[in-house]
Structures are given as C-alpha cells and as structure tokens.
Amino acid sequence: MTLLAAITNPSAAAAAAAAAVAANPIVLTPGAAPPPPTSSALPTQIPPSDWSLSPADPALATAASFLSTSLSSTSVSLPRFRSLLASFLTTLSNSLSLPAPSPNLPQAIRSVSPYFPAALASPVASRAANLAEYDVLLALAECGLLRHPPPSLLSSLSEADRPELVCAVVRQAADLRSSELLATLRCFLSPASNAAYDAMMSVKNRWKEAAVLAVNRCKEKGAGKKVDAMARQAALLLMMGYDGFTSPEVCLHYLFASENVDSLVFGAAVSELDGGEVVTLMKYLTKWIGKYQRFPEAQACPEAVGMPGLELCDIVPSFRVVAGALGLVFDQHFSHLALNAELKEDLKAAEMMVKQLATEAESAGPILDLLRRMQQDV
Template sequence: MTTIIPVTEESRRGSKLIIKLKNPNSFSKSEFITLLNSYLEKNNDILGSLDVSGFTHEGYTKSLLETLGFLIGDNVLGLILEACFKFEIWEIIETLIVCGLVNGPGSVSVNLVRNLVERNRADLVCLCVKHVSNLQASDMLLVLKFFLSPSKDAYSGMSVVRKEWETQTLSAIETAADKSLAVLLMMAHDGFTTNELCLHYLVASANMDDVMFSACVGKLNGVEIMRFVRYLKKWLVKYQKFPQVGSVSKGSSAPGLKVLESVPSLEHVTKCFGLVIDEHFTSLVMHPEFREEVESIELVVNLLVAEARLGYNLANLCAGLNP
C-alpha cells in the first residue's frame, strides 16, 4: 500500500492544479509561481526525497523542477508551459527543456518550437535542438528556416547564443588543458554570423534524423540553399586549415565547456552537404551562382581528402560534386 499512496496523492493534487491552470487569466505571474512551488512541495512532502532548506529564493523553483519534475504528468506539464509562455517565464521553460521533461511520449512538445520561434527566443530554440529528442519534421524545418532567414527581431535572442560562444571560447583559451579545444571553439566562433552560430546546434545535433533532415532541406528556397551551402563551406575551409582538430575529443577533457558538444564535426558537415546535393543537385549544377560555389567547394574537399584521407564521407561528397 505504501507504494500506491504517492501515485494516488500526486494524481489528486495534479487534478487540482489542472483545474486552476486551465484558466490562466484567473491568476498572476507571482500566483502561478506560488501555485507551481506548492504543487512540487506537496509532492516532495509525500516522497520525502528532497531537503529544500538550502535552496535559494532565486533558484527555488528551478531546483524543485530539476529534482521533482519527473513526477509531472504530460497534462499538467502542457498547462505549465502554457502559463510560462503567457507570463514569459523563460527560465522555467529552459529548465523543462534541459532536464528532458518535454521528451515524453505524449504531445507536450507539440508547438513548443513554434511558440519559441514566434517569440524569437533563439537561445531556447537551440536548447530544444540539443535536448529534445522527439522533434518532428515540421519542427526541424521551422528551426532551419528560422536560423537561415531570421527576422530583425530574432537577433536579440541570437545575441544570447553568440555571448555564450564568446564566453566559452575565452574560457577555453584561458583554462583548457588541451589547447586544441580552444582552437576548435575559435573555429566555431570566428567568421560565423550570429544566426550561423545557431545553425551549429542543428548540424551537430545527435538527435538529427537524416531522413527528416533531408526532407527539410528539400523544402528550402534558393536563397536559403545558398546560405546553407556557404555556411557549410566555411566549415570545410576551417577543417582544411586546421586538420589537427579533426580528432579532438570533446568529452571529459573539457569540463564546463558546454558548447563543445555543439561544434559540428567534419563528418557532420560532409553529411549535411551530401543531403543538400541529393535534394538540390539540379539547382547546384545548373545555376551559375550555385555552380561557382560548388566548384570552390570541390577544391576544398579535394584538399581535405588528400590531407586527411577521411575516406568514405568525403569521397561520396566528391562524387556528388562531380556529375
């Protein structure tokens, strides 16, 4: 019986919370935070698993969510997200994304990316790409177009992403034991526009489904294709200039350098290039402006093959560039 009580009690309290959250106009932002904290605290009282006495006021809700968020059902979580968007409580949305709480089998993540894009929160869109494993093809296409053709209002959120890359690049230069890590981050930062820094997350994502991504690439317009090709070309040139970073480990040797995980490898870049060629071959070889880019890329690829002998992926890319 003791194992049934927490589940039953949580369900009962969840039902109460749902009733209140279904009418978000009936409470204020501060009342919502109090309501959410109370819900999490009562669950903790039942489980007795967390000592909250040392939590600071500023990070109190975040700490509760990080520890007890797994208890929140999809129906409650969807309403919490709705309230967070209404009151623009971005730090809670960030916590829900980073902790993987929107990765459930239900429909919690539906419209999450679209809502973030509409509000120009590029920083949180990047986190979705990195942490949300069940993104749909429509989400991926929306993100790709958002990063390739951002509105003027989007650059505010994108500047947050650039600041993160700048901060961690400087940190790597000053503290990284392996200086190749600093070179890798400088490669990822220098020469890329603010929106291209956001593209890093998509190209490097371990959650990127090749089939869906290929379909999304096929729906890009001419301007977007050219921007994406030029972005990928920048990476090929950088890897050709700095071949020593191709085999750098981005794992345990770089504590604290979170963005390293979002640096596209040469394999990531060539794979994306291959998808672009597959989907837009005719445009790339027939249009003069595209053909010029492809010819310059072919020279870089040939140098990479000669220097690195990376084999399969680059060889396929060469084959794709030579009809």
C-alpha cells in the same frame, strides 16, 4: 525384460533394475567425492517489512493530476500558472522529503529536476511559452526535461523572437518532426526582426566568453599534461565554432550538434526551404568543411564538457553530421544550386575541399588497417 512384462509385473522389473545398478554402478561426478555441506540450515527468511516498497503518496498523484487538468484550460492567467506550479513543487518536495522549494520558480525547478515528472514537463513548457514565462521554460530545457517538446513550442518561440530559447530546446530534444526542424531552420537562417538578431548575438557572445576562457586555461602554469591537452582541445573546438560564423550561424550549431539530424526527417525539412535559405545553409555547412580541413586534429572533448564554462564544447557539430547534411542539401536542391551563377565559386571551393578530404581518407585507410591488425596481434 520386455516393456509389456515390466508393466504387468512391476515388482520383478524393480528387482531387475536394482540388480543392474549393482552390477554396473553409474558415476554422476567422476573423481573425488564432493565436500560435505558446511551447514544444512536454511537461510533466514527476510521479513516482508524489510523489502516491500512503501506505497506511493496519494497527495503527489492528486497534485500532478490537478496541475495537468488545470493547465489544459485556456483561461489560466500568469499569476494562476505560478500559483499552480509552486503548489505542485511544494507537494513534490514534501512527498520526497526534499528541502522546501525556493519561491523562485526556475530555481525550484532546477532543484527538483531529477524528480520532476516527464509527463508534466511538456504541458508546463507549453503554457509557460503562451504566458511568456520564459525563465521557467529555460529552466525546463536546461535541466533536460524537454526531450520531447510539445509540437507547437519551437514555432511559437520563433514567432516570439526568442531564438536563444529555440537553441536551448533544440539542444536537449531527442526527436523532432520535420515541421519542427523546418521552423528551427527558418528561425536561424532568416531572422524575423532586430530583436531576434540581438538574441542571436547574445548566443554568440557566450561562445566568445567560453573560447576566451579556454584559451586562458591553456596559458595557466602548473597544470598537468592531461589538463593542458584537454584545454587545448577545448580551445580549438570553441574557436572553430566562433571564428568566421555569423550570429545566426552560431545558433545553427545547436541544431547540427543535437540528435535530430536524421537523414529522412532532415531531408524533408530541407526540401521546404526557399532559395535564399538554401544558399545560406549551404555556405554554413561549407564553412564547417573548411574548418575540419584546416584543423584535422579537432575531435570531441567530453572531459571539457563537464567543466564550468566549457560546456559548449558539446555543441560543436561533427564532421560526419556536417558532411551528411551538406549531401542532403545538394540532393534536395541540386538544380537551384548548380544553376545559380553567384554560387559558382562556392561550389568549386566545396568540391575541392571534399575531394581533398576524400583523398586523405583513402590514403589513411591502409594505415588504419595496419593499426587494427597490430592491436589484434598484441
């Protein structure tokens, strides 16, 4: 039947189609027939009260807006700042049915840190730095609430001779501008005062305590093999980061172990360093190259990071980051380094170490390829 006949005589077209199906039945599911349905009843409808979200507490939004607006005022005094922050923490705890916050503000921030609004962390930190309320700032940084610190925070902390707070902020920050990296580098490479150097010494003392703790764990008897291996690896990392480094250089660990060593941004910051700062940075990075040459078995130990006293294992710069940073320093200041007669021996030592490491990497290449192929065959 033609298309025109089917349109003009639809009843005849339907009869012809039925006859065709009867003569040539279409099997949609070959094989055995599907099992009959167990039940034809529809699922029970869920009442809206069981799945709908409860409305947000308007008091919390009002308190957050009030705190943000109040902190933007330049006339906020230290008592007023403490009162505003304490009031907001109380409202936050009441809104989320949490225990009443401690009167100690740093302790209260740590207790509610998983629920502290990220948008408020930066203005609170900026105002705390301006008012020298450094305990509050430290609590925000240690709780990971300053992933995006305010632009002027690191420079203001450097000017206030608080490099230990710069370490805490840089350790948690995710994306720093070149100006912020430059302020951090200058803070660590050239301490501005005796107070700043004393603060850096306190940072290095924490590394010493952690290294001694890791060594003592290696001596503990009755521990399992996995615990022994973890303790040895942690002790190796911490001793690498402590031995042979000055107090300012230990503070540099926090920068190079963070997520901020981007080639473009870091290169822009390094290009602004003066001659003395470049030399100090080059010697610091060369020390790390020598460490990894001497201890090639050193590697990250995430199991130790979660253990009390061994958290600093996470602040050991990797060989990849160190080598990349050293390359950027040479790219930006090659003429100054090559023409400096005092650096001749240092440059030769760095060249020798890099060549040896490159040779070892090339010799290990075929073995790594063989191991990958064996894993694929298995």
